[in-house]
Amino acid sequence: MTMLSWRRLRALCIKETYQILRDPSSGIMAFILPMLLLVIFGYGINLDATSMRLGLCNESTGQPAAAFAAHLTGTPYFEIQAGTRPQLDALLADGTIRGYVLLASDFSRLVQNGPDPAPIQIVTDGTEPNIATFLAAFIHNTWAIWNESQARAQGLALAPGTDIQARYWYNPAAISRHYLIPGSITIIMTVIGAMLTSLVVAREWERGTMEALLSSPVTRAELLLSKLLPYFVLGMISMGIVAASAVFFMNVPFHGSIPALLLVTSLFLLSMLGLGLLISSAMRNQFDSAQTTLNIAFLPAVMLSGAFFVIDSMPAPIRAITYLLPPRYLVSSLQTIFLAGDIWTILLPNTLFLAGTSILFLLLTVRATRRRLDG
Amino acid sequence: MIWLYRISALIRKELQILLADRQSRQLVIIPVILQIIIFPLAVTLDVKNTTLAILNEDSGQVSHELSARFAAASAFTTIIHLTGAAQIQQVMDNQDAIAVVWFAQDFSAKAEHGLPGSMQIILDGRRSNSSQIAATYVQDIVNTYFMQAQQTQGQAPQTQLVIHNRYNPNLDYQWFILPSLIALILTVSALILTALSVAREREQGTLEQLLVSPLTPEMIMIGKAVAVLVVGMFQASVIIAAAVFVYKVPLAGSLALIYASAVLYFLALVGIGFLISAVCATQQQAFLGAFAFMMPAILLSGIASPIENMPQWMQTMTWINPVRHFMFIVKSIFLKDASIGFVITHSLPLVLTGAITLSLAVYRYRKRFG
Amino acid sequence: MQAVAMEHVSKHFSGMTQPALNALSGTICSGIITGIAGPDGAGKTTMLRIMAGLLVPDTGTMTVLGHNPVTDSALLRHRIGYMPQKFGLYEDLSVLENLTLHADLRDVRGMARDKRFAELLSFTALAPFTSRLAGKLSGGMKQKLGLACALLGTPELLLLDEPGVGVDPISRRELWKMVQDLAGQGIAVVWSTSYLDEAEACHSVLLLSQGSLLFAGPPHDLTQRLAGRSQHVRGVTGRLRQSLTVMLRQPEVCDGTIQGRNLRIILKDATIRPDLAVLDSAGSPSWATVTPRFEDAFIDLLGGGPGGESALAQAMPMRTAQNKPLIVAENLTKMFGTFAATDNVSFAVRQGEIFGLLGPNGAGKSTTFKMMCGLLQPSSGKAEVLGIDLRRSPAQARQHLGYMAQKFSLYGKLTVRQNLHFFSGAYGLFGSRQRQAVDNMIHAFHLDPVLGSRTDDLSLGYKQRIALACATMHEPDILFLDEPTSGVDPITRREFWNHINAMVEKGVTIMVTTHFMDEAEYCDRIGLVYQGRLIALAPPDDLKSQTATQEIPDPTMEDAFIELIYQQAHI
Known part of the structure; x- marks a missing residue:
């Protein structure tokens, strides 16, 4: 008795391939979805604000207020909308502006005569914390430049400042579009690896074909491999499509090597396939498998992978959870491979963890895969 | 009035199926609880608990004082002191630190002479958003230091910035994510449940049994919609309760308005769910179809990144995205106490989507089964 | 030759009040068709699944082709053909693709495969439909394809779970002929059914009810017990259905059906017949003794038919x-x-x-x-x-x-x-x-x-x-x-x-x-x-x-x- 017959395995893989090719939904997942993701991440997800809608209320009549207002209006970061305080409050409330700058009626007087510094009040829309942070930072910069020019114009000694030069390594223009790569590859591989396979296996249980397979000489290894291999190939093809189009059409740099890319993505895909098979052998029906993979596989891949949200900033228990999740390691590896190169001090631990999770999930799957109908 | 009894029988049946066994009941509540626990804690773009590396070639007072201030900031829990420029590469490559601050040799000397000293911040572009935020923290600390220095020298600044974050004074991310979570959960459960429940009835043959009965396609749809609405509203209520009582997010607006707009949103989702199931033959297709709609809709709803940062054509496209509208509405009601007029205005796209998708779905089902 | 031996095999599913199989013993021989008959829920499918090694019995021993189906399952799978109730076909694969899959799974290859395909396709008359998707076949054709798939490895034991369900008489006759041929070649065929006419045609029958064995042996042995109790009532005029209802009300009657122009009545006792005057028929109805069927015996064994009343109507x-x-x-x-x-x-x-x-x-x-x-x-x-x-x-x-x-x-x-x-x-x-x-x-x-x-x-x-x-x-x-x-x-x-x-x-x-x-x-x-x-x-x-x-x-x-x-x- 052999554990593995290539003939049987090949036959099962061919069967699976026909089924993939004949169901339009798997094709959509493997080929259309990657394209859709590229467009979404390429254009839709962008944290680099280029221009922000800012209100300006100048209640002061003097020259300094007018000058600051003019300076603000002149900067390219803002689309300035002037108005009275109630008007701007209303605009802020309905989300038309992200914040406003208020120069109160005593602003010019305070600038000219002191004694206290004149307040430049900034009101931001706290419902979008990220935008509010950026808005405040932009105004801060604008204000600093204005201060300098004011000082120079008045012939005052330059305030002792610093010449801060910010340099972005690996991504000199600091384009957040590089979410493109880790985000889309993680999503694609989760969808194909966990969601599609769990549905497919659950369907075999529902339709009674699993019973026919189990009564044939198929071994457990063949059964598992026949589900792993075709979807592995499908997942890798989709990954290739995403990576290639990102590099060639979206001009994402690729500093690493293709073997490194293949290594981390295939390990990740294996763990997702293991997870999908595990879920479907526990659920045995499509309705429940679908919902479970969505919650166990997909949402963590988006929320806790570090592709979108900063893992470091999460509280310690949640951070601890992310160490158990394969997406974290994939995202970190992909960020490095694409933007920095094959830095093995980062890739090696990630690879080891990915290998560990995939072995873990696959072992659990082997354990959960029954050669019988009951326990 | 007999149709009321028929519909109530349908609703009851749908709910019984949704809650039939332990596995199904768990699927209604466990994901919600998990998401309530994890999302508000996980979803933050703020920078905390990170490591900053400092390469100080300057032995002066100013850089020393600044380094101490960096170490005291909550954003940087760990400080790595580098001894030479050669180490920068390694620290950055290994992502040991989010940024490296590099004081030039003459930094303190220049600063003491009223000249701008040279300081470099090297940021990890692989994590451009968080490193950008980290950079603003560094800048803030530096600016504050010099401003204070100026003040001690008797040079009062002419102006100062006073920042007030309205609706969310501390820019707490949880205040942002919890109202959004209501939209998120409603989207997932409403779409998946409606799309799959029709496909499941078709696969199992029960749809035929319904269609030979006096039930009309409209009644069947209403039955499903109401059942899913009940489940969805229950889930939404759990989140609202958790937001207010556990996370202490102040509920500024009216609860009734939230529920009212949720119902409108829900109708749009159900319409889309029915349309998806109308074109799908199997549960697998229905699920993947719902997913293929849901994922872009959620990613482009404003939760992942602001709509206004998108190119104009895409901003225009998001007008048809009901998730975007509802997320905006529910956040506005929750945090800004949005008025009824505001809610009505912004609900119009939802009503429109609901009306179009539901009538299309009714049309399709009538044509097929009427 | 004995292909399967069961001794006190029991199986209980959690959540069920009754055991699915209750200390069942029996044998199945090669070269004949053994029917596993019984009403719904008798345990027929459970028994077949245990033989196929898909379920593990709680107690008792099962020996299939000289092996234990649990421990030697890998060995046995090459020697057993099994057709589950839903046929186990991939509906999105064509007839030929389904066959090829099963051929590969059972290591049928090369010339032998071509020969076997040709045989099976002509045997099942599926040759003209090889490229049709299995999902688009009619019920009878699906079943023949399911059988063909189960037969690919030339099994020594063929397990068929209710192959006659939902199939027209012509297909059933054809299927029966095919299976008979197979038995003739020395295969042990197990045919589970709730149709007693099928069971009657088997060489030997295991009759189950609620997990217990009621009868084992050639069907004839059981029908013999009914000698003289199976009767026709001939010459009834008017509506036969009404007459049957009347007959079924008689205390002497165990069971009855309509058969052509006659009523087929099973008497509780061969010597006591009800008075035909109750039929109130214009003609002159008369009794005639007929050969008992297995179905008569089965119903008698289970305590008689359900009578003729309908609380529903x-x-x-x-x-x-x-x-x-x-x-x-x-x-x-x-x-x-x-x-x-x-x-x-x-x-x-x-x-x-x-x-x-x-x-x-x-x-x-x-x-x-x-x-x-x-x-x-x-x-x-x-x-x-x-x-x-x-x-x-x-x-x-x-x-x-x-x-x-x-x-x-x-x-x-x-x-x-x-x-x-x-x-x-x-x-x-x-x-x-x-x-x-x-x-x-x-x-x-x-x-x-x-x-x-x-x-x-x-x-x-x-x-x-x-x-x-x-x-x-x-x-x-x-x-x-x-x-x-x-x-x-x-x-x-x-x-x-x-x-x-x-x-x-x-x-x-x-x-x-x-x-x-x-x-x-x-x-x-x-x-x-x-x-x-x-x-x-x-x-x-x-x-x-x-x-x-x-x-x-x-x-x-x-x-x-x-x-x-x-x-x-x-x-």
Whole structure:
């Protein structure tokens, strides 16, 4: 008795391939979805604000207020909308502006005569914390430049400042579009690896074909491999499509090597396939498998992978959870491979963890895969 | 009035199926609880608990004082002191630190002479958003230091910035994510449940049994919609309760308005769910179809990144995205106490989507089964 | 040679009150067909699955081909062919792709494979359809393909789980011949069935009921016990159905059916016969002793038939008489592409009539049926019920009909009570009327013990009963029954026909499809469908006399059916 017959395995893989090719939904997942993701991440997800809608209320009549207002209006970061305080409050409330700058009626007087510094009040829309942070930072910069020019114009000694030069390594223009790569590859591989396979296996249980397979000489290894291999190939093809189009059409740099890319993505895909098979052998029906993979596989891949949200900033228990999740390691590896190169001090631990999770999930799957109908 | 009894029988049946066994009941509540626990804690773009590396070639007072201030900031829990420029590469490559601050040799000397000293911040572009935020923290600390220095020298600044974050004074991310979570959960459960429940009835043959009965396609749809609405509203209520009582997010607006707009949103989702199931033959297709709609809709709803940062054509496209509208509405009601007029205005796209998708779905089902 | 030996095999599923198998012992020999017969829920499938190594028995020993199916499963799988109930085919693969898959799985290759394929394809007559998707095959063809797949490795033990369900008499005869050939080649064939005519044809039978063995041995041994108790009542004039009901009320009678122009009666005692005067027949009915059948013995062993009463119909009101036909099909045609599934079919059904639609699998019965119920749009022609086209009618017209689909189509996740409540509610019953209707159904179909169970967990017999209950709860005037008794044991089938017969007496109109030719005898008229066309439309007796020949002067309904189809096929 052999554990593995290539003939049987090949036959099962061919069967699976026909089924993939004949169901339009798997094709959509493997080929259309990657394209859709590229467009979404390429254009839709962008944290680099280029221009922000800012209100300006100048209640002061003097020259300094007018000058600051003019300076603000002149900067390219803002689309300035002037108005009275109630008007701007209303605009802020309905989300038309992200914040406003208020120069109160005593602003010019305070600038000219002191004694206290004149307040430049900034009101931001706290419902979008990220935008509010950026808005405040932009105004801060604008204000600093204005201060300098004011000082120079008045012939005052330059305030002792610093010449801060910010340099972005690996991504000199600091384009957040590089979410493109880790985000889309993680999503694609989760969808194909966990969601599609769990549905497919659950369907075999529902339709009674699993019973026919189990009564044939198929071994457990063949059964598992026949589900792993075709979807592995499908997942890798989709990954290739995403990576290639990102590099060639979206001009994402690729500093690493293709073997490194293949290594981390295939390990990740294996763990997702293991997870999908595990879920479907526990659920045995499509309705429940679908919902479970969505919650166990997909949402963590988006929320806790570090592709979108900063893992470091999460509280310690949640951070601890992310160490158990394969997406974290994939995202970190992909960020490095694409933007920095094959830095093995980062890739090696990630690879080891990915290998560990995939072995873990696959072992659990082997354990959960029954050669019988009951326990 | 007999149709009321028929519909109530349908609703009851749908709910019984949704809650039939332990596995199904768990699927209604466990994901919600998990998401309530994890999302508000996980979803933050703020920078905390990170490591900053400092390469100080300057032995002066100013850089020393600044380094101490960096170490005291909550954003940087760990400080790595580098001894030479050669180490920068390694620290950055290994992502040991989010940024490296590099004081030039003459930094303190220049600063003491009223000249701008040279300081470099090297940021990890692989994590451009968080490193950008980290950079603003560094800048803030530096600016504050010099401003204070100026003040001690008797040079009062002419102006100062006073920042007030309205609706969310501390820019707490949880205040942002919890109202959004209501939209998120409603989207997932409403779409998946409606799309799959029709496909499941078709696969199992029960749809035929319904269609030979006096039930009309409209009644069947209403039955499903109401059942899913009940489940969805229950889930939404759990989140609202958790937001207010556990996370202490102040509920500024009216609860009734939230529920009212949720119902409108829900109708749009159900319409889309029915349309998806109308074109799908199997549960697998229905699920993947719902997913293929849901994922872009959620990613482009404003939760992942602001709509206004998108190119104009895409901003225009998001007008048809009901998730975007509802997320905006529910956040506005929750945090800004949005008025009824505001809610009505912004609900119009939802009503429109609901009306179009539901009538299309009714049309399709009538044509097929009427 | 002994292929399978069972000793005190027991299996209990968690959540079930009764064991699925209860200390079962028996043997299965090579070279013959062994029938595993018994009513629904007897444990037939569990037994087959244990033999196939798919389930592990709780206690007892099972030896298959000299091995333990649990520990030596890998070894045995090459030597066992198994066809599960749903055939285990991939519906999105073609006939040839399904075969190739199973050939590869069983290491059939090279020249041997080509030879085996050719044999099996000609054996199953599937050769012209090799590129067709399995999902698009008719029930009979699916089954032959399932069998072909199970036969690929030339197994020594062939396990067939209810292969006769939902298959027309012609396909069943063909299948039987094939399996007989296989047994002739020395294979041990196990054929599980709830149809006793199939069991009777087996060389040996294991008769199960509720997990226990009632009888083991050649079927003849059991039927012999009935000698003299199987009787025909001949020369009955008037409505046979009413006469049967009267006979079944007699205390001396154990069971009865209609067989052609005669009543087939099983007596409790061969010497005590009821007085035929109770029939009040114009003719002169008389008794005649006939050869007992296995089914007679089976019913006797299980304590007799269900009698002739229908609590279901008793609670129903009498319908007012109507002269117009209630169901009318005129030149009804349904095209799928260029293929005419239903081709210019016309018929009309009067009130209070049982109209049977018969035909081989894939002949277009279900298509015609679905058009009549308004589930499918005819390509041309007219399908009217109560003078209304259901496709265009307001839903209220559907209030008057009940429908029982071919496939079980109640909510499997819901309990029996929840299903009953839902369907009564869907038909607009509420309050005390709803409670009354549900209670009637529970009473009429003896549903008390299963009320709280999920319908998914019930045996087929219960499922079909509940389906009939749900279809009749609102007291429909017209009942559409699409293979209502497919896969159901004879006692449940008799119960069904009691209900059907009694409802017709109340003026309910019934349109039914079936593969059981003995059931066709109950119909007032039969429409025979073949290749989409209606090739005969007459009362059963007329069809039989049409086909009478010198060799078969008194053909059974099955003979008539096969002959009529054969005539058509050779025109």
